[in-house]
Amino acid sequence: MRTGVVVGLAALVAMGLGACAPEDNSSGASSTPSGADACAKDKLAVKTAGALTVGTDKPAYEPWFSNNDPSNGKGYESAVTYAVAKKLGFEQAEVTWKTVQFNTAFAPGPKAFDLDVNQVSISEERRKAVDFSSGYYDVRQTVITTAGSKIANAKSVAELADAKLGAQVGTTSYTALRDQVKPKQTPAVFDTNDLAVQALKNKQIDGIVVDLPTAFYMTAAQLDNGKIVGQLPSSGTTEQFGFVLEKGSKLTGCVTQAVDALKSDGTLANLQKQYLTESGAPELS
Amino acid sequence: MSDWQPSALQLERIAYRRRRARRSTLIAVVSSVVLLVLVAVGIGSTPGWPRVRDTFFDFHRGWEALPVVAQGLWLNIRVMLVCAVLIVIFGMTLAIMRTLRGPIFFPLRVFAAAYTDVFRGLPLLLVIFLLGFGVPALQLRGLPNQAVIWGGAALVLTYSSYVAEVFRAGIESVHPSQRAAARSLGLTYRQTLRFVVLPQAVRRVLPPLLNDFVSLQKDSGLIAVLGVIDAIRAAQLETAEDFNFTPYVVAGLLFVALTIPLTRLTDYVARRQGWYGGGGGPV
Numbered sequence: 266m267r268t269g270v271v272v273g274l275a276a277l278v279a280m281g282l283g284a285c286a287p288e289d290n291s292s293g294a295s296s297t298p299s300g301a302d303a304c305a306k307d308k309l310a311v312k313t314a315g316a317l318t319v320g321t322d323k324p325a326y327e328p329w330f331s332n333n334d335p336s337n338g339k340g341y342e343s344a345v346t347y348a349v350a351k352k353l354g355f356e357q358a359e360v361t362w363k364t365v366q367f368n369t370a371f372a373p374g375p376k377a378f379d380l381d382v383n384q385v386s387i388s389e390e391r392r393k394a395v396d397f398s399s400g401y402y403d404v405r406q407t408v409i410t411t412a413g414s415k416i417a418n419a420k421s422v423a424e425l426a427d428a429k430l431g432a433q434v435g436t437t438s439y440t441a442l443r444d445q446v447k448p449k450q451t452p453a454v455f456d457t458n459d460l461a462v463q464a465l466k467n468k469q470i471d472g473i474v475v476d477l478p479t480a481f482y483m484t485a486a487q488l489d490n491g492k493i494v495g496q497l498p499s500s501g502t503t504e505q506f507g508f509v510l511e512k513g514s515k516l517t518g519c520v521t522q523a524v525d526a527l528k529s530d531g532t533l534a535n536l537q538k539q540y541l542t543e544s545g546a547p548e549l550s
Numbered sequence: 551m552s553d554w555q556p557s558a559l560q561l562e563r564i565a566y567r568r569r570r571a572r573r574s575t576l577i578a579v580v581s582s583v584v585l586l587v588l589v590a591v592g593i594g595s596t597p598g599w600p601r602v603r604d605t606f607f608d609f610h611r612g613w614e615a616l617p618v619v620a621q622g623l624w625l626n627i628r629v630m631l632v633c634a635v636l637i638v639i640f641g642m643t644l645a646i647m648r649t650l651r652g653p654i655f656f657p658l659r660v661f662a663a664a665y666t667d668v669f670r671g672l673p674l675l676l677v678i679f680l681l682g683f684g685v686p687a688l689q690l691r692g693l694p695n696q697a698v699i700w701g702g703a704a705l706v707l708t709y710s711s712y713v714a715e716v717f718r719a720g721i722e723s724v725h726p727s728q729r730a731a732a733r734s735l736g737l738t739y740r741q742t743l744r745f746v747v748l749p750q751a752v753r754r755v756l757p758p759l760l761n762d763f764v765s766l767q768k769d770s771g772l773i774a775v776l777g778v779i780d781a782i783r784a785a786q787l788e789t790a791e792d793f794n795f796t797p798y799v800v801a802g803l804l805f806v807a808l809t810i811p812l813t814r815l816t817d818y819v820a821r822r823q824g825w826y827g828g829g830g831g832p833v
Binding site for chain 1: 683686687689695696697774775776777778779783786787790
């Protein structure tokens with residue numbers, strides 16, 4: 266995501282939906298714990314002894330959370346958080362949720378949470394202010410349209426080739442449109458995503474390529490009968506959401522270790538399938 | 551006549567003029583070279599020059615971007631050609647409407663005046679947004695939906711108002727005696743306009759008209775805001791890949807390469823019309 270998404274950032278922040286940020290190839294924490302023991306539950310430097318305090322914004326949106334209740338363990342981010350907590354040795358009852366506004370998660374100074382989960386993209390600029398765990402979600406490019414459009418029921422990328430698709434100039438969405446969808450018609454390229462939405466409403470284009478968080482926002486808030494056609498197969502896209510921790514937090518290494526373990530044992534993939542794919546953003550073959 | 555010899559005085563005059571001409575040429579060459587060297591040294595010695603050279607004048611990057619940008623330019627050219635024809639027709643119609651005489655034509659005159667007032671006043675970009683996104687939003691059956699058509703319509707509406715004013719100036723510059731003579735020969739109003747006034751008017755305004763078309767050629771790029779990929783948008787997409795601005799320079803060069811022949815044509819036409827010094831050459 267380049268310049269274009271900075272524009273989207275404001276809207277997303279306002280929605281509490283999350284954010285996209287400049288591309289970032291590196292991930293992972295600055296410090297590595299010396300051994301498995303260092304991440305034992307009783308050695309963790311948590312804010313409240315015996316409890317893991319997790320922050321997120323209110324309202325907490327689908328499909329990242331469910332029913333505006335982070336503590337029910339439903340929704341992708343809620344489920345991942347409980348999985349991480351479990352790796353760190355905390356039972357479900359020992360996880361405490363705290364409302365933390367998106368912006369204040371980055372505010373300098375001590376934090377009231379052990380970790381914050383709010384669709385925050387990892388970036389080098391932000392890393393100057395806070396710590397990030399390694400990414401728990403790779404932001405994926407998605408095709409959206411309106412109900413009744415000719416691509417509304419497309420199941421594969423190949424079915425999109427004949428459609429007139431649009432994207433914002435200078436974004437990874439455009440790159441994905443060009444390189445992955447390989448449309449037969451010249452794509453429409455807009456200065457902002459809002460203009461693309463207007464063109465879609467006017468039926469001047471058949472669909473828009475945007476990242477998944479923006480897709481959820483556009484289909485829910487900007488379009489009357491918006492529909493996510495599906496996620497493009499993941500490619501070199503490296504924008505990732507990560508847990509936010511206080512700058513220099515002793516927990517960072519342990520959370521990163523937990524996220525990496527969940528990634529390698531397939532838990533993250535399963536949760537993505539359960540909460541993102543089945544909540545209306547199917548995979549395109 | 552054949553055994554005529556210029557006098558010694560005349561030979562001296564010719565020699566003197568030749569010396570002066572040679573001196574002028576020499577001074578012109580030297581001053582141009584000095585200026586160029588000064589500019590080159592001045593820019594080349596700025597601290598940021600190497601970075602500017604790499605980001606704006608990277609030959610390889612430019613060569614790489616050329617096909618894509620040229621493909622975008624093809625859209626600009628097609629839009630411009632189609633619009634130019636329509637603009638001449640609409641512009642001329644408006645100009646004639648505005649110069650019609652007689653109380654019965656009052657509504658036409660008012661319409662033409664209001665039209666030019668509105669569309670010369672509205673920023674082109676605004677008209678493009680209003681037509682390009684606004685009309686398709688009406689979801690009217692039978693109307694085209696393509697961005698490029700409505701973008702072109704916006705260009706036609708705006709430029710017709712400029713061109714109408716140019717035509718009107720030409721029509722009003724034809725001396726009243728021309729009309730009076732035509733009418734006294736028994737020509738009708740329509741015939742006077744067709745055979746006497748318009749031919750003179752059009753010849754007179756050809757250079758400013760061509761000027762408007764050079765301008766139209768560049769403004770055809772503004773319809774990129776509707777989503778179509780023209781030369782500048784193509785360059786922007788290339789630039790977004792690696793933040794190297796050379797593709798913009800390539801687009802600029804292509805536009806200039808397009809407009810220079812048009813400009814030379816304008817000069818040529820102007821000279822043929824005797825615009826400079828009443829046919830007597832520069833004074």
